[in-house]
Amino acid sequence: MTQTFRERAVAAKEAMRDVFPATPLMRNDLLSAKYGADIWLKREDLSPVRSYKLRGAFNAMRKVIPQQEMFVCASAGNHAQGVAFMCRHFAVRGVVFMPVTTPEQKVMKTRMFGGDFVEVRLVGDYFDQTLAQAQEFCAGAGAHFLSPFDDEDVIEGQASVAAEILEQLGRVPDRIVLPVGGGGLSAGTRSFFGSETEFTFVEPAGAQSLAAAIEAGAPVDVSPINSFVDGAAVAKIGERTFDRLRQTSLDDIVHLSEDRICGTIVEMLNVEGIVLEPAGALAVEALSEIRPLTAGKTVVCVASGGNFDFERLPEVKERAQRYAGLKKYFILRLPQRPGALRDFLQTLGAHDNITRFEYMKKSARNFGSVLIGIETDQPRNFAEMFQRIDDAGFTYTDITNDETLAQFVI
Structure with a gap:
């Protein structure tokens, strides 16, 4: 039945x-x-x-053992560790392909879970390259490829x-x-x-x-x-x-x-x-x-x-604070005159803390650019702070949500 x-x-x-x-x-x-x-x-x-990834790996492997004694997967994380764990459990050989860029901690844990039964191969800068190499090796070796998700036995597991x-x-x-x-x-x-x-x-x-x-x-x-x-x-x-x-x-x-x-x-x-x-x-x-x-x-x-x-x-933590409105980054256009920095600091409130300050003075210019990070305890403090900065006549650009700039300066 x-x-x-x-x-x-x-x-x-x-x-x-x-x-x-x-x-x-x-x-x-x-x-x-x-x-x-x-x-x-x-x-x-x-x-x-x-x-949960070891569940699908277990179910897919148990369906083909003992007819199949070699398994291959491509993964940069949880799937690799689940496959490695199950290879050691079933005492079968596994070859795990991981991108060269995979954090060492994940590579180490995969090797630890697999022990002597698993070989980790670091191939490709991007996952698509890693996957292609894994599938090519799998076909040549006559091994069983373990998909991380698109497999009926994995779904069942x-x-x-x-x-x-x-x-x-x-x-x-x-x-x-x-x-x-x-x-x-x-x-x-x-x-x-x-x-x-x-x-x-x-x-x-x-x-x-x-x-x-x-x-x-x-x-x-x-x-x-x-x-x-x-x-x-x-x-x-x-x-x-x-x-x-x-x-x-x-x-x-x-x-x-x-x-x-x-x-x-x-x-x-x-x-x-x-x-x-x-x-x-x-x-x-x-x-x-x-x-x-x-x-x-x-x-x-x-x-x-x-x-x-x-x-x-x-x-x-940084991302969480930015989303909650408790941390902001902006580029301040600071006049190159004595006392300008002191004037700016007076615009900060009692709960506004500077967490980053980078200033490059260029004597041939009238203004210098300052990257500033500010952390506070209530989102509303920023509206008050920016109002004081405006009233003081300073020019600035809020870059908190600019993902392109954030990659370089935050």
Whole structure:
């Protein structure tokens, strides 16, 4: 008798118990009080590789072992670590292709999870180059290529997240909020629950591949993308995953700016002690966008991963402050006369702190340009400060939201 998709996902979930325990489903009091709802977090950041990706890798590999003893993948992060972990578990050879530009921490963790069973090859400056090399090698070696999302067995494996939610909650939640990248997790979860619950799919603003596919009626390439939310920044959603998501309404898709997500990362770390990567924070931050839909309801947010490199923390804090309106950068045109700097400093308020000041004096000019960064404790302080600067007769240009300039000077 042919099994249904839900039955296969449940079977995958049960098989996984020989490898790792179910990730916790935890009610979050902070978020529940904040949004007037019953908010639960599915903590995929607490899996052995700190993301859900090992689920799909496990399910796809178990379907072809022992006939296949060599696996290949291309990834710059979570998928690579999931494949490596499962190669060691199944004691099979794996070759993981990663871009040369991959942070050393991710390369090191992939090697650690795979041990002697996995070889990491650093190839190409961009992922497309890495993928092409991986597929060429795979074909020549007669190995099995493990797609990060566009594979039926991978989708089925990711659906084990939904199977665990149902088992742990004891009922179907009113709404599930989850991130979308290539679509493996969202397609699996949507296929498992069908129309039994409502969904909110969350994409980073710089990589809207699902929304673009819904509008076009087929997957389309939305390059160039912003890769900051690396766990969900995919230029083109998968063909198979889109087939399972094509009936999604655009009203059920939320887009969040990369800077905005950073505020959630900082809050969850400082207040809850939960470490989330940018993609893992998408579902939590989306709650503020769908508040009318969640009031009084039971809502599950999938925290998809916690592979966060703490070397990125200063950048994340910086982005969060800029989005919250607590930090600004501007270029000041400062007259080259004695006392001009003193006059400018008198325009600052009691809570306005200079965090950056770069001034190049050029004696042949009447004015010099100064790059200034200001941090304050209330957004309204900036309106008052800029008014005082205007009244003092200074000329300036606010570059806080100029992404091109920010790449060079911020």
